[in-house]
Amino acid sequence: MREVKVFNTMTREKEVFKPVKEGEAKIYVCGVTPYNHPHIGNARPFVTWDVIRRYLTHIGYKVTYVQNFTDVDDKIINTSNGEGVSWDTIANRYIDSYFEVMDALNVRHADIYPRVSEHIDDIIAMISRLVEKGYAYELDGDVYYSVEKFEHYGELSGRTLDDMEAGARVDVDDRKHNPMDFALWKSAKPGEPYWESPWGNGRPGWHIECSAMSNKYLGEEFDFHGGGSDLIFPHHENEIAQSEGCNGHHPSVRYWLHNGFITINQEKMSKSLNNFFLVKDILAEYSPDALRYFLLSTHYRSPLDFSDERLEEANKSLERMTTAIENLLYLEGCEDGPCDEEAAELLKKAKAYEEEFEEAMSDDFNTALAGAPMFGLAKEINIYYQSVQNQSGTVCRETIAEVKRIFRMMTDILGILEQAWEGPKADGKEYDALMQVILRVRQHCRDKKLWDVADAIRDELNELGIIIEDSPQGARWKKREI
DSSP states (O other), X not given: OOOOEEEETTXXXXXXXXXXXXXXXXXXXXXOOOSSOOXXXXXXXXXXXXXXXXXXXXXXXXXXXXXXXXXXXXXXXXXXXXXXXXXHHHHHHHHHHHHHHHHHTTOOOOSBOOBGGGOHXXXXXXXXXXXXXXXXXXXXXXXXXXXXXXXXXXXXXXXXXXXXXXXXXXXXXXXXXXXXXXXXXXXXXXXXXXXXXXXOSEEEOTTHHHHHHHHHHHOSSEEEEEEEXXXXXXXXXHHXXXXXXXXXXXXXXXXXXXXXXXXXXXXXXXXXXXXXXXXHHHHTTSOHHHHHHHHHSSOTTSOEEEOXXXXXXXXXXXXXXXXXXXXXXXXXXXXXXXXOHHHHHHHHHHHHHHHHHHHHHHBTOOHXXXXXXXXXXXXXXXXXXXXHHHTTSEEOHHXXXXXXXXXXXXXXXXXXXXXXXXXXXXXXXXXXXXXXXXXXXXXXXXXXXXXXXXXHHHHHHHHTTEEEEOOTTOXXXXXXXX
16 A cells, blocks of 8 residues: 555654555545535635545545534524524535535545534533533533643644643633633523533533534544644644543544635635625635635645635646546547557656656645646647547547556546546537538439438447438438337
8 A cells, every 4th residue: 555644743754654554545624614605714624635545545544534514512502593493404504515515526525424413422421521621620510621631732733731721812701720621511592492411501612622523423532533723722722632631542644734714815714804605605706616626726825815816727737638538538449559659748747747746645645746647647638639630530548548558547536627528518509500500411312313321321320329311301310229
């Protein structure tokens, strides 16, 4: 199995990936809070992890991928109260919206999508264990985690408790033992959903959900935890404290991977700056492949600046690759010929590009570097295509099959151009219009008494399952019944 290096946020350096269990890779990625349609900042981590999952599967790992939905949250409650509908109506609406745009972006579904509302018992059990072990305390129906009890607190973010306390807001709850203590359970307030618990009616705090759900589905120690850089502190820092405080297992996660921010014209995306872009609005102007490729054109840890110009560049890049795919599909149907020196050179270059692609992907999943060998191979395919067109018209099919395997591997791992590989398709109206053109050409041949040509058109269409019926009123076509 190929060696993979990943940049671990915890150690701040690249490390060779060594799974908890040989041959398996277990991944947990923080999902969306479904109170609005997904924005482009949401799309980046999910496209990134989709590619990581595809690549790990490609090199032989059995991958288990879990991604949660935070369907109990202040923002959801506020939105539901503002609309006068239930909180779960809001959550379900925007979970549906999430799947709609992620399906369009060809993001494969996770193996498990746990929701907070469906794991309240697991959350209460974890909080109870933290209270029993002295990591948490109850105050008037609220339960807080005592950060001073956890010796590793601050290691992920590189902060000390003194620094955190100095930067804490002045309006913190003075009942807490430490200003940085965070809520595990919140007592019920009017107009909010609540569940019964040993501390009274209430609902979970933000951070505890991911600890409870990742432990349930992936165990006390698993391989990868991912999300945006904005989640390093406090969310992921608090997850570590909860999980390791509860289980006593250090580390609970072997590798922490975080993607960079998306900026808009060099400024951080935000609603207040009116530069907040929803995925569905972008897809109204650009193809899903263009947006997906744009998101992958920069290494996942680097900032990514969004602009129309960058999306146009992605479109042009995809056009070049689409041409290579179309040429490959054409070559695949050509008459088999000798595996000459030209074919041998194409295959040699394809193998070299395959190695270069996998080296880039094995170096912290560097999709930006992986693009170069993909474009290099596309160029060689187009050169070979022109040579076939200009010379014999025959190809080395063995070579074409192997080149196609390599090129498709590249596009499949990046999750782009799947429809291009299926070849051109026409809808019903386009199909009928094309057949009418063919029928007119055939009738012209009959009028000119080119019977052999007219019959050849009829016979070849018949081979394709299309029957031509001649009558005094003219010809018509139909598909042969199977």
